[in-house]
Amino acid sequence: LxxxxxxxxxxxxxxxxxxxxxxxxxxxxxEYTVWPLPGPEGQETKGMYTYGDGWIIPVGSQSPSxxxxxxxxxxxxxxxxxxxxxxxxxxxxxxxxxxxxxxxxxxxxxxxxxxxxxxxxxxxxxxxxxxxxLYPPKIPTSDSYASLLGSEAQKVWLGEKDVESALNLVQEQAQRELNTWLEQNQS
Structure with a gap:
């Protein structure tokens, strides 16, 4: 669990x-309670993080209707x-x-x-x-990035790893994977 x-x-x-x-x-x-995260002291505006995928009809679509x-x-x-x-x-x-x-x-x-x-x-x-x-970065390797980030976050939550080393690993591996993807998919 x-x-x-x-x-x-x-x-x-x-x-x-x-x-x-x-x-x-x-x-x-x-039993549980749901509540919003408090904003910083003195902050007048309110923001939220959302994955923010959207439905798009590209210009020039063959069947926009x-x-x-x-x-x-x-x-x-x-x-x-x-x-x-x-x-x-x-x-x-x-x-x-x-x-x-x-x-x-x-x-x-x-x-x-x-x-x-x-x-x-x-x-x-x-x-x-x-x-x-606020939206997460839209990158072609986002699935593996999110998976790696989730895996490392779990290790931090369980006390198996400190935050800094987990983030460093995610950044290094995710950047390496993105660089490989970009090299293989250059037009």
Whole structure:
């Protein structure tokens, strides 16, 4: 089990994507509270970190209307709100909706917001009311970078490694892998 769910850690900094893990793997008597991280003292604006993937229709696309039909349905911009709601119940509360209007939709209220404590009050408020957003670097080797970073972070959490040596290893290996990719994929 993960250290937080098994009671080895008192806190866990995460996001709404963790609700599914809690629902599926936490002990029956597991109790938790969700709250936003406090900002720096004197900071007036509020920001959030988000992976921020987006649906894009490239200029010159052969079928922009077909692409829009898929995108609008999958993001809830048009089409069935029930289908859109089901995206958030397959992997419970995984992300935030693209429109605040989904907070008013009864099925979304019950099946999504009602299943994830703090989802609306903390995560959706952060999503819709932030003044700015921070995104991770979009690099072609991001999957292995994220995997390596997660693995090293776990070692730090378990006390097997100090933060500095973990970050140094991640930086060296990730940069080496990115350099190799760039060399192999030059146009």
């Amino acid at each position: 993960d250290p937080w769910l098994s009671g080895l850690r008192a806190t866990n900094v995460t996001g709404p994507w963790h609700f599914n893990t809690i629902k599926n793997f936490a002990p029956a008597d597991f 077909a692409a829009w039909e898929i995108i609008s349905t999958m993001t809830g911009a048009t089409g069935s709100r029930d289908v859109y709601t089901s995206l958030f119940t397959t992997w419970q509360c995984v992300n935030g909706p693209v429109s605040r209007s989904m907070e008013e939709y009864p099925a979304f209220q019950t099946e999504v917001m009602g299943e994830c404590p703090g989802y609306q009050e903390v995560f959706l408020t952060d999503l819709f009311d932030s003044d700015y957003y």
